[in-house]
Amino acid sequence: MEDPPANNFLQTIISADLASGRVSTVVTRFPPEPNGYLHIGHAKSISVNFGLALANNGRCNLRFDDTNPEKESQAFIEAIEADVRWLGYEWDGEVRFASSYFQQLYDWAVYLVEHGDAYVCDLTADEAREYRGTLTAPGRNSPNRERTVAENLDLLERMKAGEFDEGAKVLRAKIDMASPNMNMRDPILYRIRKVAHHQTGDAWVIYPTYDFAHGQEDAIEGITHSICTLEFEDHRPLYDWFLDHLPVPARPRQYEFGRLNPSYTVTSKRKLKQLVDQGVVSGWDDPRMPTVSGMRRRGYTPAAIRRFCDMIGTTRSDGVVDVAMLEFAIRDDLNENATRGMCVLNPLKVVLTDYPVDRVETLSAAGHPNRDDLGERALPFTREIYIDADDFREEANKKYKRLVLGKRVRLRNAYVIEADEVVKNDNGEILAIHAHTIPGTLGEDPADGIKPKGVIHWVSAAQGRTAEVRLYERLFSHEAPDKGDNAFMDHINPASLTIIKQAWIEPALADAQPEQHFQFEREGYFVADRYDHSAAKPVFNRTIGLRDTWTDG
RNA sequence: UGGGGUGUCGCCAAGCGGUAAGGCACCAGGUUUUGAUCCUGGCAUGCGGAGGUUCGAAUCCUCCCACCCCAGCCA
Numbered sequence: 001m002e003d004p005p006a007n008n009f010l011q012t013i014i015s016a017d018l019a020s021g022r023v024s025t026v027v028t029r030f031p032p033e034p035n036g037y038l039h040i041g042h043a044k045s046i047s048v049n050f051g052l053a054l055a056n057n058g059r060c061n062l063r064f065d066d067t068n069p070e071k072e073s074q075a076f077i078e079a080i081e082a083d084v085r086w087l088g089y090e091w092d093g094e095v096r097f098a099s100s101y102f103q104q105l106y107d108w109a110v111y112l113v114e115h116g117d118a119y120v121c122d123l124t125a126d127e128a129r130e131y132r133g134t135l136t137a138p139g140r141n142s143p144n145r146e147r148t149v150a151e152n153l154d155l156l157e158r159m160k161a162g163e164f165d166e167g168a169k170v171l172r173a174k175i176d177m178a179s180p181n182m183n184m185r186d187p188i189l190y191r192i193r194k195v196a197h198h199q200t201g202d203a204w205v206i207y208p209t210y211d212f213a214h215g216q217e218d219a220i221e222g223i224t225h226s227i228c229t230l231e232f233e234d235h236r237p238l239y240d241w242f243l244d245h246l247p248v249p250a251r252p253r254q255y256e257f258g259r260l261n262p263s264y265t266v267t268s269k270r271k272l273k274q275l276v277d278q279g280v281v282s283g284w285d286d287p288r289m290p291t292v293s294g295m296r297r298r299g300y301t302p303a304a305i306r307r308f309c310d311m312i313g314t315t316r317s318d319g320v321v322d323v324a325m326l327e328f329a330i331r332d333d334l335n336e337n338a339t340r341g342m343c344v345l346n347p348l349k350v351v352l353t354d355y356p357v358d359r360v361e362t363l364s365a366a367g368h369p370n371r372d373d374l375g376e377r378a379l380p381f382t383r384e385i386y387i388d389a390d391d392f393r394e395e396a397n398k399k400y401k402r403l404v405l406g407k408r409v410r411l412r413n414a415y416v417i418e419a420d421e422v423v424k425n426d427n428g429e430i431l432a433i434h435a436h437t438i439p440g441t442l443g444e445d446p447a448d449g450i451k452p453k454g455v456i457h458w459v460s461a462a463q464g465r466t467a468e469v470r471l472y473e474r475l476f477s478h479e480a481p482d483k484g485d486n487a488f489m490d491h492i493n494p495a496s497l498t499i500i501k502q503a504w505i506e507p508a509l510a511d512a513q514p515e516q517h518f519q520f521e522r523e524g525y526f527v528a529d530r531y532d533h534s535a536a537k538p539v540f541n542r543t544i545g546l547r548d549t550w551t552d553g
Numbered sequence: 554u555g556g557g558g559u560g561u562c563g564c565c566a567a568g569c570g571g572u573a574a575g576g577c578a579c580c581a582g583g584u585u586u587u588g589a590u591c592c593u594g595g596c597a598u599g600c601g602g603a604g605g606u607u608c609g610a611a612u613c614c615u616c617c618c619a620c621c622c623c624a625g626c627c628a
Contacts, residue, residue, distance in 0.1 A: 180556040191626035550588040
């Protein structure tokens with residue numbers, strides 16, 4: 001892993017802990033709930049947790065926080081494992097599950113009851129909310145708060161045995177209903193849910209809440225630094241309270257960092273799901289989705305995503321990160337590593353009238369302008385070729401560096417040509433260009449000293465192949481689509497996907513393997529679609545366009 | 554109006570009492586058979602605000618302001 005050592009407040013804490021001897025080995029964990037797909041925000045968390053373990057010669061567990069069977073599934077578990085691996089990380093040992101600690105957690109619940117620290121409460125959800133008080137007013141004690149230990153033990157056992165209906169009873173910690181921290185107002189430890197669990201089946205009808213489970217899971221696994229996002233900060237006193245009141249085998253500590261909020265995107269599971277459900281995108285792995293699987297299909301690389309996470313840093317402030325930074329990371333990676341090729345998106349035929357009709361000249365082009373190890377590719381040149389319609393104008397000002405009637409242009413990796421005439425139909429639409437080659441310009445400037453102003457890409461009409469090309473742009477046209485409740489649906493970019501059914505690609509590109517990355521010169525970075533691409537029917541997705549500083553003249 | 558946080562360039566982010574790193578973006582040049590890459594230069598007398606301590610403050614103190622999180626039997 002080439003991740004540079006992190007230098008942030010978490011590393012500072014870890015270094016101090018290592019130096020003081022509080023911990024001898026750093027153990028972190030990435031604890032997703034298997035109720036959805038991983039997105040760019042999770043990628044940051046993964047990068048932080050695995051990165052810190054790696055940088056300190058420690059370990060990082062992958063633990064599914066599966067305490068709420070209603071929303072979870074095995075399918076999500078498998079997808080998450082695949083995403084973590086794809087990002088380039090390997091967890092320590094076997095995958096862990098909170099559910100495999102259910103018996104231990106229950107035993108600890110009994111322990112709290114025995115010590116007078118927890119009680120069974122009969123309040124309904126509505127009543128409980130009312131008893132809880134508000135942000136500014138203290139709550140009131142539950143009428144069941146002073147039940148005897150014996151009675152609580154009996155009730156808890158019967159909850160576990162399935163004697164009560166869902167919602168009829170909960171187990172709560174006895175802390176302080178007047179605490180200014182809402183999380184300390186007798187939080188719920190167990191609730192009754194008579195649904196099968198994807199891991200434990202019908203073994204349980206009561207399930208622990210996040211608060212009662214997380215810290216203890218960390219203790220069981222010997223997690224030294226339990227890193228989560230800022231919104232859990234208020235839960236830390238509770239996290240510590242459980243560890244203080246239970247005979248846990250270790251003493252983990254919780255630390256929080258600021259969530260990643262990229263501009264022009266939404267990352268809440270609810271909103272992403274809405275995009276999928278309403279058909280705005282084709283699925284969770286649609287190339288426009290900020291999910292790990294979506295970015296993968298779009299053509300982002302694990303290295304670029306990791307690099308991006310390093311670039312943005314890890315702090316306790318939460319701001320909006322400009323997606324331009326993510327775009328920079330992927331361009332930077334692909335510029336260095338992607339093989340070059342030529343693809344004409346908006347074809348305009350050019351007939352080279354001086355070139356023999358049946359002649360096929362096999363030229364050679366570098367796989368990469370400054371990396372010989374990426375080899376060369378054969379490039380057939382013929383009398384009829386396609387160029388992009390945007391690369392020709394009948395007349396243009398001096399800033400236009402492409403083909404202009406009566407002027408010259410360099411065909412990338414081939415000859416310099418000069419446009420002689422425009423062929424139009426009755427409606428005045430351009431059908432083709434007639435041009436001629438300038439002899440001796442293969443790898444050489446024109447002998448007459450009249451150098452072309454620009455270079456354009458092209459594909460042989462006779463030897464090229466057609467391909468479907470999907471041009472993706474940002475899903476949202478608003479910098480902060482997440483602002484407001486449902487407003488994000490109003491900011492969807494109607495042009496986020498343009499499908500070109502018949503683009504022309506040079507023959508070498510038909511050999512692309514699914515998920516292979518390319519730079520289509522002068523256009524951008526593209527990837528052969530993970531699912532739809534084949535040699536028989538090539539399909540490429542635009543990952544990101546090339547940086548374009550050309551201001552039209 | 555209770556509690557917990559955060560405020561350094563358009564964005565991210567170093568800095569931890571000694572006189573504002575870096576990256577992204579942007580702007581201006583140079584190189585270039587990709588208007589890409591690459592290279593060079595520019596870009597905070599200022600660190601949310603106001604006071605104060607100090608020879609000296611983004612860094613310490615006081616007060617104020619803005620924004621974020623918390624009232625799921627979600628995580």
